Amino acid sequence: MAKKNAFYAQSGGVTAVINASACGVIEACRKHRDRIGKVYAGRNGIIGALTEDLIDTSKESARAIAALRHTPGGAFGSCRYKLKSLEENRAEYERLIEVFEAHNIGYFFYNGGGDSADTCLKVSQLAEKMGYPIQAIHVPKTVDNDLPITDNCPGFGSVAKYIAVSTREATLDVASMAKTSTKVFVLEVMGRHAGWIAAAGGMASGPDLELPIVILFPEVRFDQDRFLAKVDDMVRRHGYCSVVVSEGLRWPDGRFVSDQGTRDAFGHAQLGGAAPVIAGMIKEGLGLKYHWAVADYLQRAARHIASRTDVEQAYAVGKAAVEMALAGKNSVMPAIVRKSSKPYRWTIGEAPLKKVANREKMMPKGFITRDGFGITAKCREYLEPLMRGEDYPPYRNGLPRYVRLKNVAVPRKLPPFELK
Amino acid sequence: MAKKNAFYAQSGGVTAVINASACGVIEACRKHRDRIGKVYAGRNGIIGALTEDLIDTSKESARAIAALRHTPGGAFGSCRYKLKSLEENRAEYERLIEVFEAHNIGYFFYNGGGDSADTCLKVSQLAEKMGYPIQAIHVPKTVDNDLPITDNCPGFGSVAKYIAVSTREATLDVASMAKTSTKVFVLEVMGRHAGWIAAAGGMASGPDLELPIVILFPEVRFDQDRFLAKVDDMVRRHGYCSVVVSEGLRWPDGRFVSDQGTRDAFGHAQLGGAAPVIAGMIKEGLGLKYHWAVADYLQRAARHIASRTDVEQAYAVGKAAVEMALAGKNSVMPAIVRKSSKPYRWTIGEAPLKKVANREKMMPKGFITRDGFGITAKCREYLEPLMRGEDYPPYRNGLPRYVRLKNVAVPRKLPPFELK
Numbered sequence: 001m002a003k004k005n006a007f008y009a010q011s012g013g014v015t016a017v018i019n020a021s022a023c024g025v026i027e028a029c030r031k032h033r034d035r036i037g038k039v040y041a042g043r044n045g046i047i048g049a050l051t052e053d054l055i056d057t058s059k060e061s062a063r064a065i066a067a068l069r070h071t072p073g074g075a076f077g078s079c080r081y082k083l084k085s086l087e088e089n090r091a092e093y094e095r096l097i098e099v100f101e102a103h104n105i106g107y108f109f110y111n112g113g114g115d116s117a118d119t120c121l122k123v124s125q126l127a128e129k130m131g132y133p134i135q136a137i138h139v140p141k142t143v144d145n146d147l148p149i150t151d152n153c154p155g156f157g158s159v160a161k162y163i164a165v166s167t168r169e170a171t172l173d174v175a176s177m178a179k180t181s182t183k184v185f186v187l188e189v190m191g192r193h194a195g196w197i198a199a200a201g202g203m204a205s206g207p208d209l210e211l212p213i214v215i216l217f218p219e220v221r222f223d224q225d226r227f228l229a230k231v232d233d234m235v236r237r238h239g240y241c242s243v244v245v246s247e248g249l250r251w252p253d254g255r256f257v258s259d260q261g262t263r264d265a266f267g268h269a270q271l272g273g274a275a276p277v278i279a280g281m282i283k284e285g286l287g288l289k290y291h292w293a294v295a296d297y298l299q300r301a302a303r304h305i306a307s308r309t310d311v312e313q314a315y316a317v318g319k320a321a322v323e324m325a326l327a328g329k330n331s332v333m334p335a336i337v338r339k340s341s342k343p344y345r346w347t348i349g350e351a352p353l354k355k356v357a358n359r360e361k362m363m364p365k366g367f368i369t370r371d372g373f374g375i376t377a378k379c380r381e382y383l384e385p386l387m388r389g390e391d392y393p394p395y396r397n398g399l400p401r402y403v404r405l406k407n408v409a410v411p412r413k414l415p416p417f418e419l420k
Numbered sequence: 421m422a423k424k425n426a427f428y429a430q431s432g433g434v435t436a437v438i439n440a441s442a443c444g445v446i447e448a449c450r451k452h453r454d455r456i457g458k459v460y461a462g463r464n465g466i467i468g469a470l471t472e473d474l475i476d477t478s479k480e481s482a483r484a485i486a487a488l489r490h491t492p493g494g495a496f497g498s499c500r501y502k503l504k505s506l507e508e509n510r511a512e513y514e515r516l517i518e519v520f521e522a523h524n525i526g527y528f529f530y531n532g533g534g535d536s537a538d539t540c541l542k543v544s545q546l547a548e549k550m551g552y553p554i555q556a557i558h559v560p561k562t563v564d565n566d567l568p569i570t571d572n573c574p575g576f577g578s579v580a581k582y583i584a585v586s587t588r589e590a591t592l593d594v595a596s597m598a599k600t601s602t603k604v605f606v607l608e609v610m611g612r613h614a615g616w617i618a619a620a621g622g623m624a625s626g627p628d629l630e631l632p633i634v635i636l637f638p639e640v641r642f643d644q645d646r647f648l649a650k651v652d653d654m655v656r657r658h659g660y661c662s663v664v665v666s667e668g669l670r671w672p673d674g675r676f677v678s679d680q681g682t683r684d685a686f687g688h689a690q691l692g693g694a695a696p697v698i699a700g701m702i703k704e705g706l707g708l709k710y711h712w713a714v715a716d717y718l719q720r721a722a723r724h725i726a727s728r729t730d731v732e733q734a735y736a737v738g739k740a741a742v743e744m745a746l747a748g749k750n751s752v753m754p755a756i757v758r759k760s761s762k763p764y765r766w767t768i769g770e771a772p773l774k775k776v777a778n779r780e781k782m783m784p785k786g787f788i789t790r791d792g793f794g795i796t797a798k799c800r801e802y803l804e805p806l807m808r809g810e811d812y813p814p815y816r817n818g819l820p821r822y823v824r825l826k827n828v829a830v831p832r833k834l835p836p837f838e839l840k
Contacts, residue, residue: 014596016589044599073592079600125773161818169436169721172493172822173594176434179464180499183718209822275714276693293716294695297605301589338449387818396628397806398581402592404629 003035004106006322008057009042009049010141011119014074015155016162016303017314019113020139022075023068024318025109025139030065034418035226035326040103044077046110046119050092050417051376052099054410066404069315070393072303075405078112082139083119086126093126095417100127100134102413107135107325111318113142113153117333118357124331126140137321138333138353141314143300145196148359149351150335154317155300156311157386160200162302163189163244164387166295167204171211174291178240184282185229185242186292187274190299192248195219195363197299201244202375203383212241213374215277218248219363220372222257228285230373235288243282245274304400308389313346320348344385423455424526426742428477429462429469430561431532431539435575436582436723437734438531438561442495443488444738445529445559446477450485452746460523460830464497464529467538469838470512472519476828487823489735490813492723493827503539504840506546513546515837520547520554522833527555527745531738533562533573537753538777544751558753558773559740561734563720565616569771569778570755574737575720577730577806580620582722583609583664584807586715587624591631591662594711598660604651604702605662606712608695610719612668615639615783617719621664622795623803632661633794636698638668639783640792642677648705653729655708663702664749665694724820728809733766740768764805 007024010018022041029036041055042048048055055076057065068075083092100108110120117138124136145156152199167187174185191197195217212234216222230340232243260275262275275292282290313336320334333356337349367379375383393400428445430438442461449456461475462468468475475496477485488495503512520528530540537558544556567578587607594605611617615637625631632654636642654661670676678694695712702710707773724826733756740754756773758764787799795803 010596014593047599071592072589074596076596077599078596080597081600164819165724166718166722168819168822169492170717171725172491173434173717176494176496176498179467179497180501188719196665203819206817206819208816208819209824257733273693273696273712276696291716292693292714294693294712294714297590297593298586298607298713298715298718299709301593302586304585311427323422344733380632384817388817390800390812390815392810392812395806395810397626398571398809399584399588399623399626399628402588402629 002104003037005037005104006039006107006109007042007049007105008039009045009111010074010076010078010162011110012078012080013143013300014078015141015300016072016158016306017154017311018028019068019071019073019075020311020314021111021139021141021154021318023065024315025322026065028319028322030324032322037104040105041076043407045079045081046083047079047081047419049096049099050419052412052414052417054103056408056410058178059408060405064403064405069311070303071402072301076407082115083122084305086122089420093122096123097127097130097132099414101132102186103410106133107323109137111139111141113144114147114358114360116157117118117353120255121331121353121357135325135330137329138356138374139317139321139332140335143197144191144194146194146360148356148361151338151346152336152386154310154314156196157307159197159299160203160383161307161387162299162305163197163200163295164203165241166303167201167213167244168209169209171204171213171295172240174240181289182291183235183240183288184290186275186279186290187242187244188247188273188294189244191218191246193218193360195246197369198244198246199363199379200383203380212238214241214243215373215375216243216245216249217368217372218246218250219368221252222249224281228281231282232286243278245278247274249274262399303393306391307387308391309386311391317349324350330389339384341381344388422524423457425457425524426459426527426529427469427520428459429461429465429531430471430494430496430498430531431465431502431530431536431654432498433563433720434498434562435561435720436578436726437494437575437731439491439493439495440731440734441559441574443485443529444735446485448739448742450460455746456527457524460525461486461496465499465501467499467839469502469516469519470839472786472832472837474523475827479828480825481731484823484825489731490723491720491822496692496753496827502535503542506542509840513542516543517547517550517552523830526553529557529559529617529741531559531561533564534567534778534780537773540624541751541773541777553719555745555750557745557749559741560753560755560774563617564611566614566780567803568776568781571758571766572756572806573729574734576616577727578722579617579719580720580803581727581807582725583617583620583715584623585725587621587633587662587664588629588631590713591624591633594660594662601709602710602711603655603660604710606695606699606710607662607664608667608693608714609664611638611666612639613780615666618664618666619653619783619787619795619799620803623800623807632658634661634663635793635795636663636665636669637788637792638666638670639788641672642669644701648701651702652706663698665698667694669694687800723813726811727807728811729806731811744770761801761805764808775794
């Protein structure tokens, strides 16, 4: 039986450690050269498969592949491209199979969140119907931490660490300025639907260094009066405080707080940001001097302060995906299983894609304090090990040495395909 | 002759390494117990001296003082409080001398930027007129890097490193998303008058990893058409780019670009930010998808990614200030002298405060490229060694172990003093 090649693609928003998963996949495949041929990567994710724009990763040195482990972003490019349902666009799925067949691909590793788990499942189902043998394994990734079954998602731990460290640092800054200047610091963080990342801001304060932090979760409808009373109380007691606000914070009627309907001098709609809106309320309502920051991509790209746990798990799910494929598995995802929190012990389990696709895991209610502005001890116990450990990239002349791959194209064999 | 005590205070916006200077001052004083008594710190900067709210640093362990070297923010509190001229408010200067006399203070170490150098000078002059012997030494600090004579200012190198690293990381992120999503990432950085921090964004791209970066300096009047043409060209050639914009960017008529006269739905003035304004132009003018971030305090508090050069220099100027005082100097500031760039060699020199106070050092014209959007080789040669080296704080359970001092108050001896 001829050896089959593998296909790997990155999907959706990238993270500080998605390349660590790529590294895990490619290094594991290289260890099994007897059974797996080349690893082809999709240029810009699944679009690369649809347009037959494949990257030959065998052209990369072992050293370059190893450097993926400490390089943020998506080394082969990612994309926001959700395949429609089989009924709506069967042609796209058939095209995928056609490309896989043309390049003798028998393993499909898809690295992404909920949408890509769904795509992975459909590819597997259609291939079976069409009689084309392929093993489709989903590799979990999302800073949103919202995949089911897996205890946590690779990518989240590093964002959590970044937000906790940054909030701790900025809160020490505002503490020193509060007497005559800034009294409230507002930091906007990602997480449109779930407050996992906002929760990490609460970890800035801990038993070793207590700091006044107010969290605004997307799960808790915003009550401006209660919020201002909380900030006022914090500032009266401590002299200052920090507010960590999720970009997904909503008014009771469901509108995003960041969407203020603002217009500039020319009448153009003004681009939002929840942080400046919250800062404005603090000024108007309490008359306190504020500063605000929006972390945006900085938080999910911050490989320089990645969590070691996260890097190890990102690598492990990539490696496990290959091992599952070699064990004959199909339509599954390696999942992180927490065996204990203290001490933290984890292993890799197996989740059927049918149970992963299109399901979101929200923050448990017991993770948010009763007043809605903080995290509970249970939440701390969950978050702490995910942020633990440092895994610094190598530096040269003051800057991290991130790798850029050659990304050599595989010659095309098929006629072009038009994306819808 | 009785031993004199020392007074130390932090002034203005704090930095990731101002406490390293405090550490240098206090450790050096402790090494000279034969000649220097206690080190008293001003609670919340010079206000602590005016209100006789002094902190007895002798109550802190050697270990706590050593931990200042890796703790961001201002450990004793800082303030934005500029003493008026001697003519306008002689009472304040006389009060300072009175407090110094009451607590047997013979050494005045003032850690700040241009304003505090001026205060330091005046204290020295008045003390001399009043016949009270005090040695006033200014310890340089400012992320703005705008003090004269010294080659660079402690605090700047770490901000520069943070901005360069963050821009590199976020640009790798946008590079991977550009095919179907975000094509331009906009990062707003500090620097209201001088573009030193914005310039550091240019260091994200280097010979080892070339990245398309457009810089908007406060020194270059903003030309919207030329800027959009530049971004358009970058995106056509590379598929994406990052824009690093200084908060101090101005229109040709002098107005800040961040001040758009925006109003929210209720007619309230909307709080600015240059980044969202620039992002809006990119959307309106070029139709490109963008993301934007505002680093704000995160950049100057980011001790986790401090430059080792910066930490060493911050400590060195603190230590040198004490040595200068012991050598009988007065009205001076330890200055960083660059002996060579390649290899980087520096030493501590001595700058008379008369030449430091109230003078701003702007970026040399030869540091900005002719098109106004980038940095020159000369600028790189200047910046690179200042960002070099890492100096990680210790971590526990995923978070940096920053110290909080006990800050025990010295008993008051004088009647209260009303601040104007």
